[in-house]
Amino acid sequence: MATQITMPQMGFDMTEGTIAAWLKKEGDVVNKGEPIAEIETDKTTIQVESFSSGVLRKIIAQVGQKVPVGEVIGIIADPDEQVEAPQPSASAVSPAQPSVPKVNGAAQPAAPAPAAAQPPAPPVVNEGRIIATPVARRLAEERGIDLRYVKGTGPEGRITKADVEAFVPPARLAPEPEPIGKPVGSPILKEPEPTPRPAPAVEPALQPAVVPAVAPATKQPLTRMRQTIATRMVASKQQVPHFYITVSVEMDAALALRAQINESLKPEGIKISVNDMVIRAVALALRRFPNMNASFTPEGLEQHDHVHVGSAVTVEGGLVTVTVRDTDTKTLKQISQEMTALVERARNNKMQPGDIGGQTFTISNLGMYDVENFIAIVNQPDAGILAVATATPTPVVRNGEVVVRTIMRMTLSGDHRVTDGAEGAQFINEVKRLLENPWSLVL
Amino acid sequence: MAEITYREALKRALREEMQRDPTVVIWGEDVVAYAGGGAYGVTSGLAKEFPGRVRDTPIAEEAIIGVGIGAAMGGLRPVCEIMTVNFTLVAWDQIVNHAAKQSHMFNGQIKVPMVIRTPNGHGRTAATHSQNFDAWFAHIPGLKVVAPATPYDAKGLLKTSIRDDDPVVFLEHLQLYGTRGEVPDEEYLIPIGVSDYKRRGKDLTIVTWGRMTMESLKAARILAEEGVDVEIVDLRTLRPLDLSLAFESVHKTNRAIVVEEGWRTAGLGAEIAASLQEQAFNDLDAPIARVAGLEVPMPYAKNLERATLPFAEDVVAAVRAMMQKQY
Numbered sequence: 001m002a003t004q005i006t007m008p009q010m011g012f013d014m015t016e017g018t019i020a021a022w023l024k025k026e027g028d029v030v031n032k033g034e035p036i037a038e039i040e041t042d043k044t045t046i047q048v049e050s051f052s053s054g055v056l057r058k059i060i061a062q063v064g065q066k067v068p069v070g071e072v073i074g075i076i077a078d079p080d081e082q083v084e085a086p087q088p089s090a091s092a093v094s095p096a097q098p099s100v101p102k103v104n105g106a107a108q109p110a111a112p113a114p115a116a117a118q119p120p121a122p123p124v125v126n127e128g129r130i131i132a133t134p135v136a137r138r139l140a141e142e143r144g145i146d147l148r149y150v151k152g153t154g155p156e157g158r159i160t161k162a163d164v165e166a167f168v169p170p171a172r173l174a175p176e177p178e179p180i181g182k183p184v185g186s187p188i189l190k191e192p193e194p195t196p197r198p199a200p201a202v203e204p205a206l207q208p209a210v211v212p213a214v215a216p217a218t219k220q221p222l223t224r225m226r227q228t229i230a231t232r233m234v235a236s237k238q239q240v241p242h243f244y245i246t247v248s249v250e251m252d253a254a255l256a257l258r259a260q261i262n263e264s265l266k267p268e269g270i271k272i273s274v275n276d277m278v279i280r281a282v283a284l285a286l287r288r289f290p291n292m293n294a295s296f297t298p299e300g301l302e303q304h305d306h307v308h309v310g311s312a313v314t315v316e317g318g319l320v321t322v323t324v325r326d327t328d329t330k331t332l333k334q335i336s337q338e339m340t341a342l343v344e345r346a347r348n349n350k351m352q353p354g355d356i357g358g359q360t361f362t363i364s365n366l367g368m369y370d371v372e373n374f375i376a377i378v379n380q381p382d383a384g385i386l387a388v389a390t391a392t393p394t395p396v397v398r399n400g401e402v403v404v405r406t407i408m409r410m411t412l413s414g415d416h417r418v419t420d421g422a423e424g425a426q427f428i429n430e431v432k433r434l435l436e437n438p439w440s441l442v443l
Numbered sequence: 444m445a446e447i448t449y450r451e452a453l454k455r456a457l458r459e460e461m462q463r464d465p466t467v468v469i470w471g472e473d474v475v476a477y478a479g480g481g482a483y484g485v486t487s488g489l490a491k492e493f494p495g496r497v498r499d500t501p502i503a504e505e506a507i508i509g510v511g512i513g514a515a516m517g518g519l520r521p522v523c524e525i526m527t528v529n530f531t532l533v534a535w536d537q538i539v540n541h542a543a544k545q546s547h548m549f550n551g552q553i554k555v556p557m558v559i560r561t562p563n564g565h566g567r568t569a570a571t572h573s574q575n576f577d578a579w580f581a582h583i584p585g586l587k588v589v590a591p592a593t594p595y596d597a598k599g600l601l602k603t604s605i606r607d608d609d610p611v612v613f614l615e616h617l618q619l620y621g622t623r624g625e626v627p628d629e630e631y632l633i634p635i636g637v638s639d640y641k642r643r644g645k646d647l648t649i650v651t652w653g654r655m656t657m658e659s660l661k662a663a664r665i666l667a668e669e670g671v672d673v674e675i676v677d678l679r680t681l682r683p684l685d686l687s688l689a690f691e692s693v694h695k696t697n698r699a700i701v702v703e704e705g706w707r708t709a710g711l712g713a714e715i716a717a718s719l720q721e722q723a724f725n726d727l728d729a730p731i732a733r734v735a736g737l738e739v740p741m742p743y744a745k746n747l748e749r750a751t752l753p754f755a756e757d758v759v760a761a762v763r764a765m766m767q768k769q770y
Binding site for chain 1: 728768
């Protein structure tokens with residue numbers, strides 16, 4: 001039977017996707033589970049896998065074409081089966097007209113294959129109106145889960161809270177929670193250097209009056225990631241009243257312990273980073289300060305049951321936030337392994353649903369760039385973000401003596417709607433305490 | 444802390460308030476003469492302790508309430524006892540059209556600081572004497588309606604009711620008079636309009652009051668053995684209705700059952716369920732269920748009376764059904 005390949009919805013806010021590439025040609029044999037096309041969304045590029053085996057009979061959406069979610073992009077069928085391609089919808093913006101087979105005469109558009117009769121993809125378990133309890137809907141929205149993919153176990157197949165909680169998105173097919181990892185602080189990564197100007201104050205008379213001294217500036221078109229970062233950062237700065245608290249952490253003990261741990265983990269090829277230690281410290285501190293693990297909503301402050309610590313990761317053209325879920329329940333070793341895998345996938349554009357977004361607090365670490373201190377923008381809907389700078393040997397006063405210690409500065413940006421300075425100060429000092437007593441991170 | 448009966452807790456509240464405030468008086472049928480004080484013994488001994496301030500009245504409920512209203516408007520704080528809630532029916536005009544309205548119709552210049560104490564409920568007393576009018580009184584603007592479940596709440600709320608400047612209908616329960624609970628010796632007050640957690644749990648919220656609070660607690664013990672951890676919100680006051688804890692609880696448990704003794708149709712449970720779905724809609728993982736009394740005039744036969752009323756086993760059954768998604 002012919003199977004329609006439709007534009008998948010990768011996240012609740014995705015309305016359309018662009019065909020980045022077809023990995024198969026018309027007439028190619030495809031096996032179930034084999035990647036057949038690459039889709040570019042606002043936030044990432046993903047591969048579409050085939051839900052059935054057969055022959056790719058029709059490519060309906062061409063490379064570069066924007067297709068609304070749910071529209072058919074291709075058809076897989078048996079080699080000799082007659083297939084009918086649906087007319088692309090008017091909303092599909094198409095640089096290259098897809099080849100539409102004429103079936104019932106020249107002027108007649110092909111009869112659209114009834115979508116309901118032919119489920120486009122096995123993972124879509126709910127067609128039409130979705131029956132779900134209110135709290136299940138709320139939770140799905142929070143986690144960016146598309147309820148069409150969730151099997152309900154309630155009366156008449158009603159989706160309950162437990163169904164959403166138990167839902168594991170099938171790799172690549174299911175929507176990704178919060179697809180683009182809510183990039184944090186474009187300014188923190190890309191605080192532009194003041195553009196050198198052709199010094200107008202000096203020797204103005206020598207400046208040509210009209211003719212520009214240099215070639216006109218070029219405009220780079222905004223990538224989708226750039227657009228998303230811009231939108232989210234502007235929203236955060238407009239909506240979130242930020243406040244900032246900086247502390248200095250003495251990292252000598254943590255670095256010594258890290259060296260010991262890494263020595264013992266050498267055979268396993270695992271290396272704990274300073275950032276892994278910060279992640280662990282933040283997760284433990286969040287458990288003690290549930291209000292820092294919260295979100296502002298107009299209806300009230302929502303304290304999250306889980307501690308999911310996100311970390312901003314630089315990728316080509318911007319950054320994403322990768323999330324270590326249930327961070328507070330994981331050991332340093334687990335965090336390290338997970339972070340290594342997450343960063344690897346993020347940089348290779350191989351992110352899986354669940355890798356990004358859904359965090360309850362975010363860390364932005366620029367330690368590797370030799371920065372003294374910096375300030376990050378709150379990654380909504382988190383209550384705070386911790387900006388971690390470089391650990392540097394620094395003269396400090398201890399017991400009246402000037403001594404050299406490895407100092408790492410951290411700055412908390414807090415959402416003042418959720419929390420206040422006093423709580424923020426106690427929280428960041430708890431993170432500091434944990435890092436300065438690093439055994440508490442492994443016990 | 445001493446364990447005393449619900450009946451004794453009420454008496455202590457009356458005694459303390461009469462000692463504290465000479466304007467507090469008690470009027471009602473047999474509050475002096477019958478069995479030493481009151482058909483259910485709540486006022487026993489008080490007539491001797493407070494000569495002239497505890498008076499038996501004729502069997503004329505309309506007059507008891509009417510005189511109480513007048514005395515309250517004139518500066519006393521009468522506690523009028525109506526022997527059973529069933530007899531308030533003949534005084535309904537005085538309660539609804541007079542007690543509840545005076546302050547509002549005269550721009551607050553007149554206050555009616557009276558308490559109408561009366562027991563709801565059953566006890567082999569047949570159709571005309573086994574009723575529960577919680578919802579009736581809770582429907583009336585201008586009244587405050589209190590329905591305590593425990594001796595502790597009964598004492599603290601009765602004292603507050605006596606001091607309140609509005610008419611308070613204080614609904615006791617025939618089946619609760621003999622129940623016991625801890626009550627401190629020192630004085631305390633419980634505000635009107637504040638609900639209370641009677642049990643903390645995480646799986647399901649029971650919203651209830653009065654006798655059904657105690658039945659729900661029994662049910663919770665049975666359910667705990669099955670691994671179901673219910674939270675019980677005791678409303679304590681029926682008007683004004685405080686659902687803040689109910690909302691808070693449902694936010695956590697996502698499931699709610701309203702348990703009431705009275706008839707289901709147009710009962711208070713319907714009001715509570717409606718408010719929950721209005722204000723906690725996004726927290727619900729199941730339709731709100733109701734446990735209520737069967738809608739028949741109360742049969743006299745003991746087995747039929749029992750079949751008519753909700754008990755712990757009915758609460759258990761409703762909770763099981765919800766946890767098993769049988770709705």
